[in-house]
Amino acid sequence: MAATPRKQPTQARSKATVTAVLDATARVLVLEGYAKTTTNHVAKVAGVSVGSLYQYFPNKxxxxxxxxxxxxxxxxxxxxxxxxxxxxxxxxxxxxxxxxxxxxxxxxxxxxxxxxxxxxxxxxxxxxxxxxxxxxxxxxxxxxxxxxxxxxxxxxxxxxxxxxxxxxxxxxxxxxxxxxxxxxxxxxxxxxxxxxxxxxxx
Amino acid sequence: MAATPRKQPTQARSKATVTAVLDATARVLVLEGYAKTTTNHVAKVAGVSVGSLYQYFPNKxxxxxxxxxxxxxxxxxxxxxxxxxxxxxxxxxxxxxxxxxxxxxxxxxxxxxxxxxxxxxxxxxxxxxxxxxxxxxxxxxxxxxxxxxxxxxxxxxxxxxxxxxxxxxxxxxxxxxxxxxxxxxxxxxxxxxxxxxxxxxx
Amino acid sequence: MAATPRKQPTQARSKATVTAVLDATARVLVLEGYAKTTTNHVAKVAGVSVGSLYQYFPNKxxxxxxxxxxxxxxxxxxxxxxxxxxxxxxxxxxxxxxxxxxxxxxxxxxxxxxxxxxxxxxxxxxxxxxxxxxxxxxxxxxxxxxxxxxxxxxxxxxxxxxxxxxxxxxxxxxxxxxxxxxxxxxxxxxxxxxxxxxxxxx
Amino acid sequence: MAATPRKQPTQARSKATVTAVLDATARVLVLEGYAKTTTNHVAKVAGVSVGSLYQYFPNKxxxxxxxxxxxxxxxxxxxxxxxxxxxxxxxxxxxxxxxxxxxxxxxxxxxxxxxxxxxxxxxxxxxxxxxxxxxxxxxxxxxxxxxxxxxxxxxxxxxxxxxxxxxxxxxxxxxxxxxxxxxxxxxxxxxxxxxxxxxxxx
DNA sequence: GATGAATGAGAATTCATTCAT
DNA sequence: AATGAATGAATTCTCATTCAT
Structure with a gap:
């Protein structure tokens, strides 16, 4: 057990970012509908830059x-x-x-x-x-x-x-x-x- | 009298335009969905100018x-x-x-x-x-x-x-x-x- | 005096149209400003068709x-x-x-x-x-x-x-x-x- | 300390863009007047894309x-x-x-x-x-x-x-x-x- | 002469996506 | 990896002007 301490901080952060983006997308999708769901808005709601969003998802x-x-x-x-x-x-x-x-x-x-x-x-x-x-x-x-x-x-x-x-x-x-x-x-x-x-x- | 000769040529043209635009809208709506239904495309399909479309409908x-x-x-x-x-x-x-x-x-x-x-x-x-x-x-x-x-x-x-x-x-x-x-x-x-x-x- | 009876009804009507258009233009100009003064609006206010307006004035x-x-x-x-x-x-x-x-x-x-x-x-x-x-x-x-x-x-x-x-x-x-x-x-x-x-x- | 090195490169670029846009607007306004001052023209004169202009100014x-x-x-x-x-x-x-x-x-x-x-x-x-x-x-x-x-x-x-x-x-x-x-x-x-x-x- | 429907170039604005830092 | 400024094609809508009736 004692193993895997301080796990990939990078990957952990990545995972948190991805989760934040997905949560934000779901929220915006519900509130605004697909057409008004803009990637910039999603990124802002996720507390992340658009660039980061595109790091994990190739497109909308x-x-x-x-x-x-x-x-x-x-x-x-x-x-x-x-x-x-x-x-x-x-x-x-x-x-x-x-x-x-x-x-x-x-x-x-x-x-x-x-x-x-x-x-x-x-x-x-x-x-x-x-x-x-x-x-x-x-x-x-x-x-x-x-x-x-x-x-x-x-x-x-x-x-x-x-x-x-x-x-x-x-x-x-x-x-x-x-x-x-x-x-x-x-x-x-x-x-x-x-x-x-x-x-x-x- | 003579059986309504020379009927409103003006109104007939208008009506034809409106019908053409509505038909085109229905067609484009089906083929493209609401988001991709552009007024210019509808006008083109209707064989009419955008201006004419906007003469009869204030907006999309x-x-x-x-x-x-x-x-x-x-x-x-x-x-x-x-x-x-x-x-x-x-x-x-x-x-x-x-x-x-x-x-x-x-x-x-x-x-x-x-x-x-x-x-x-x-x-x-x-x-x-x-x-x-x-x-x-x-x-x-x-x-x-x-x-x-x-x-x-x-x-x-x-x-x-x-x-x-x-x-x-x-x-x-x-x-x-x-x-x-x-x-x-x-x-x-x-x-x-x-x-x-x-x-x-x- | 007895002369000039039933003078050019045509010209009289023309003159009335021109006056109506000028009055309408002045009114719209004051109310809307030059940029928002549209010829169609002026024609409507004048109670005249755009076509008539352009019969007397080559452009805005x-x-x-x-x-x-x-x-x-x-x-x-x-x-x-x-x-x-x-x-x-x-x-x-x-x-x-x-x-x-x-x-x-x-x-x-x-x-x-x-x-x-x-x-x-x-x-x-x-x-x-x-x-x-x-x-x-x-x-x-x-x-x-x-x-x-x-x-x-x-x-x-x-x-x-x-x-x-x-x-x-x-x-x-x-x-x-x-x-x-x-x-x-x-x-x-x-x-x-x-x-x-x-x-x-x- | 060392004399403000590496200053906000981001902000500097932004500021330059805003200044360029304002300068261009002033120039175009003088040359063309308000009505003929188009945002696309201003952007072009500023050497910037329309999008950038709208990033900093919500409308004309x-x-x-x-x-x-x-x-x-x-x-x-x-x-x-x-x-x-x-x-x-x-x-x-x-x-x-x-x-x-x-x-x-x-x-x-x-x-x-x-x-x-x-x-x-x-x-x-x-x-x-x-x-x-x-x-x-x-x-x-x-x-x-x-x-x-x-x-x-x-x-x-x-x-x-x-x-x-x-x-x-x-x-x-x-x-x-x-x-x-x-x-x-x-x-x-x-x-x-x-x-x-x-x-x-x- | 009058009418008003039709035209379409042009203007404002948005947003997915890229890329220099 | 992250950032966010920059891009520009695409879209909606307007309006001066024309022309068939």
Missing amino acids: EALVMAVAERHAQAMVALLAETMSDLGDQPIRVAVRTYVDAVVAAHLIDPALHHALVMLVLQIGLEQFREIDEAALALIEVYLDERRDQILPKDRKTAAWVLMTTVESLIHMAAIERHELLRSGRLNEEICAVILRYLGVES | EALVMAVAERHAQAMVALLAETMSDLGDQPIRVAVRTYVDAVVAAHLIDPALHHALVMLVLQIGLEQFREIDEAALALIEVYLDERRDQILPKDRKTAAWVLMTTVESLIHMAAIERHELLRSGRLNEEICAVILRYLGVES | EALVMAVAERHAQAMVALLAETMSDLGDQPIRVAVRTYVDAVVAAHLIDPALHHALVMLVLQIGLEQFREIDEAALALIEVYLDERRDQILPKDRKTAAWVLMTTVESLIHMAAIERHELLRSGRLNEEICAVILRYLGVES | EALVMAVAERHAQAMVALLAETMSDLGDQPIRVAVRTYVDAVVAAHLIDPALHHALVMLVLQIGLEQFREIDEAALALIEVYLDERRDQILPKDRKTAAWVLMTTVESLIHMAAIERHELLRSGRLNEEICAVILRYLGVES
């Missing part, structure tokens, strides 16, 4: 990508943790766990999430789409394995409908129905929508 | 607002037509009619609709939100009148969930599941989601 | 020149009338008459006068300078004829000093000492300055 | 204000120096000192002064008016203290007449009677006007 897009990456990883980590052994659970429990996990993931930083979703749809941040594709694959497998317990026959479509419904309702609630999201009543309602869609008594 | 925002206005009116017109006497219909029919209407409205110009929804969420084009609020009110009344035929007890929340689910599924399909949207299979699936959520046998 | 500068011309003529007419036989008068009377005349000329339209003086000094409206040159010549002759009754030896310089002092005091009073100008007290004071400068007991 | 108006400020301070410094203990002097000396000081102040940069006076009268640069108000107050006090040695009874008006006469004559001479101004003959003449007006033998 990379900067925003890194913020998205970080946020996506945090969301994935939370989702993975909660849903690790979802495959063993009965549908009712699995759906509830999934919905709760997605809600929890959205509550990490709803404002940033909204800002980034906007970018996904505008600029097309691919990492974000990838998360969804991965989740979609998992849901499809899960439904396939229980094909005799559910109503929908086209499971590919059902998986997409299910995921899109869950995410859209949570996302829209985060924007315009805060109380529904925070009170936990939304979770109940979404579970009802999904379970009835699948034909599982709730 | 007003230009985009006008496009949104025009598109919103087209959608509302279509929705209104299809749903006029929806109140008399049994739930199953009403839901089908509603879903078909929303799908049809989204098919007027899916790409433009997407671009404008982005703006609603970014800049906050209010006309668009108003449409949703109006629809929401109608749905609430409809559910209230049939409260003993449906499962959800909190009809305010149910109305929001219903509308948000329908619109989100259609909107997302327009973006990433074109075939589902155009084939009509999405309509079936959404009806299933909604009818089961309401507890009406489909 | 000519328009403003015409306004200056008209104002200059009004001032000159008033000055000429009052000062016609100034040459016969004793100095005390002549100075008083001159000062009164200049004050009266400035009171025709002080705001427009100010706006135009600005332009003389900026753009260099020559007609205005010419008026001054003419007045200067008259004063020089007057002083030369009375060289033995006055103190200043260099009469060319004295004439310029005299004219400049009178005009500057009146012009500045029109801008920032309204009450002094309108009450007539300024006239007294200016006469005192001039008469004492010339060494004539007042 | 601020730029011109800064030029006015700098010129006003130079004039005030010169006036203050020459007139510091004017209060102790007899009228004849005081007037001569005052006139000389105003002439000297106008000779710092007559063309720029003219351009700026235009702006005072057009846009209304307030710093400039303030200088005059301050001078006016001083003159009033001076006349009040010598009320029994001078002719004018209304000393407030006399002070205004005196100051306006001196400044107008000098200003107009700077525009159209260069030789009078530079030769020093104007100073003599203005002193004569003022001293006789006050009733002090010259």
Whole structure:
């Protein structure tokens, strides 16, 4: 243990700078939107010079990508943790766990999430789409394995409908129905929508 | 008399210019997004000088607002037509009619609709939100009148969930599941989601 | 008399248009200043189309020149009338008459006068300078004829000093000492300055 | 210590840029007038990019204000120096000192002064008016203290007449009677006007 | 003659990015 | 590594002037 004392002061400082810049970018992105997010402003908010910012990020897009990456990883980590052994659970429990996990993931930083979703749809941040594709694959497998317990026959479509419904309702609630999201009543309602869609008594 | 000869040549030219500019704006908005939609580019695409553009629209925002206005009116017109006497219909029919209407409205110009929804969420084009609020009110009344035929007890929340689910599924399909949207299979699936959520046998 | 009935309706209308445009220009010039005086605005205020404006004035500068011309003529007419036989008068009377005349000329339209003086000094409206040159010549002759009754030896310089002092005091009073100008007290004071400068007991 | 070595290279560069921009603005203002003074032209004349100009001045108006400020301070410094203990002097000396000081102040940069006076009268640069108000107050006090040695009874008006006469004559001479101004003959003449007006033998 | 829609060069301002210190 | 001054292409918007109707 006693080892690694006085670790690379340089790298530590670098890391602090990078973190400060990413935090600042997230903050500015939320407050101003992508178009009004200027690198000079971000640098100022981060307490760093523009030059330093460009030392770590080749351009504005990379900067925003890194913020998205970080946020996506945090969301994935939370989702993975909660849903690790979802495959063993009965549908009712699995759906509830999934919905709760997605809600929890959205509550990490709803404002940033909204800002980034906007970018996904505008600029097309691919990492974000990838998360969804991965989740979609998992849901499809899960439904396939229980094909005799559910109503929908086209499971590919059902998986997409299910995921899109869950995410859209949570996302829209985060924007315009805060109380529904925070009170936990939304979770109940979404579970009802999904379970009835699948034909599982709730 | 002689059948309105020599109609206002002046006004006709103006109207053509305005239409050309609005069309060009819609096209550029779809292809480039709001940030990269420059007034000079729009003017060029419209085959008109920037000056003419500014003769009719005081600034870029007003230009985009006008496009949104025009598109919103087209959608509302279509929705209104299809749903006029929806109140008399049994739930199953009403839901089908509603879903078909929303799908049809989204098919007027899916790409433009997407671009404008982005703006609603970014800049906050209010006309668009108003449409949703109006629809929401109608749905609430409809559910209230049939409260003993449906499962959800909190009809305010149910109305929001219903509308948000329908619109989100259609909107997302327009973006990433074109075939589902155009084939009509999405309509079936959404009806299933909604009818089961309401507890009406489909 | 009975002659000239139904005179050129065309020319009459033209004249009315020209007058309306000149009036509008003067008004806009006073309210907005030269830079913000746009031909379209002038046309609108005049109740005329830009096209008509350009029918009578080749460009903006000519328009403003015409306004200056008209104002200059009004001032000159008033000055000429009052000062016609100034040459016969004793100095005390002549100075008083001159000062009164200049004050009266400035009171025709002080705001427009100010706006135009600005332009003389900026753009260099020559007609205005010419008026001054003419007045200067008259004063020089007057002083030369009375060289033995006055103190200043260099009469060319004295004439310029005299004219400049009178005009500057009146012009500045029109801008920032309204009450002094309108009450007539300024006239007294200016006469005192001039008469004492010339060494004539007042 | 070693004699301020390695001084702020950063600040030095900045300062040079600001100075270059102000100098260029003054030059362009004189040559072209306010309306035709474009920021791009100023930047080019300053040998600097427009961006740099906007780094230090938020807009064109601020730029011109800064030029006015700098010129006003130079004039005030010169006036203050020459007139510091004017209060102790007899009228004849005081007037001569005052006139000389105003002439000297106008000779710092007559063309720029003219351009700026235009702006005072057009846009209304307030710093400039303030200088005059301050001078006016001083003159009033001076006349009040010598009320029994001078002719004018209304000393407030006399002070205004005196100051306006001196400044107008000098200003107009700077525009159209260069030789009078530079030769020093104007100073003599203005002193004569003022001293006789006050009733002090010259 | 009158109209006013159309034109487009030109002006102010912004901001991603570079590079000398 | 950090700094922040400098750059200039790109963008929004204005307005004198023209010309088809």
